[in-house]
Amino acid sequence: MTWILGKIVGNPLVLIWIVLGAFGFGAATGGSASWWIQGVRITDAKQEFKDYQQQQTTLIQEAKDAADRQRDQARENFTGAVKILAADIEAGASYNRCLAAGKCGRVRDLPSCASIRLPSASGIDAASVSAISAPREPAPEVIADCANAVLVANQLQAGIESQPGYK
Numbered sequence: 001m002t003w004i005l006g007k008i009v010g011n012p013l014v015l016i017w018i019v020l021g022a023f024g025f026g027a028a029t030g031g032s033a034s035w036w037i038q039g040v041r042i043t044d045a046k047q048e049f050k051d052y053q054q055q056q057t058t059l060i061q062e063a064k065d066a067a068d069r070q071r072d073q074a075r076e077n078f079t080g081a082v083k084i085l086a087a088d089i090e091a092g093a094s095y096n097r098c099l100a101a102g103k104c105g106r107v108r109d110l111p112s113c114a115s116i117r118l119p120s121a122s123g124i125d126a127a128s129v130s131a132i133s134a135p136r137e138p139a140p141e142v143i144a145d146c147a148n149a150v151l152v153a154n155q156l157q158a159g160i161e162s163q164p165g166y167k
Contacts, residue, residue, distance in 0.1 A: 070162070078155045085151050089144045 008014050158167060 041045075074155065074159045074162075077158070078151075081151055081155065082148075086149055089147060 008018070
């Protein structure tokens with residue numbers, strides 16, 4: 001032991017080499033440990049990013065599937081409504097409803113409190129509140145087109161109102 005101590009004290013370069021060796025050993029062991037820990041952290045971060053990407057892909061696909069289901073449901077509803085409307089138009093029910101609503105052929109009966117008076121030239125008693133005949137009837141094709149347009153508008157509105165978050 002005295003021999004090693006004598007070498008260290010007798011030659012200052014040995015002391016420097018011992019200090020450098022200890023520093024190198026510490027740097028090697030500490031550096032490799034920190035390198036390994038940093039590698040684990042990077043691997044975890046990469047895995048978290050892959051999980052996030054997979055989760056977003058899943059959410060996007062679920063949203064697309066939900067939109068497809070809603071579109072298919074709206075298509076089925078519209079197809080069924082078109083069939084019912086076509087049968088309704090064929091039976092003349094749309095025209096009858098148009099007449100009953102006062103939109104075709106005649107004007108609605110005026111309420112008794114109405115201040116409107118009809119001239120006697122119309123062929124109707126000015127004091128009465130009966131319906132007024134229209135000059136001409138709309139063509140059945142026009143009524144069918146109007147009924148189809150109303151159906152499309154109603155279906156679009158129903159589709160909008162069925163969206164999540166619609167208030």
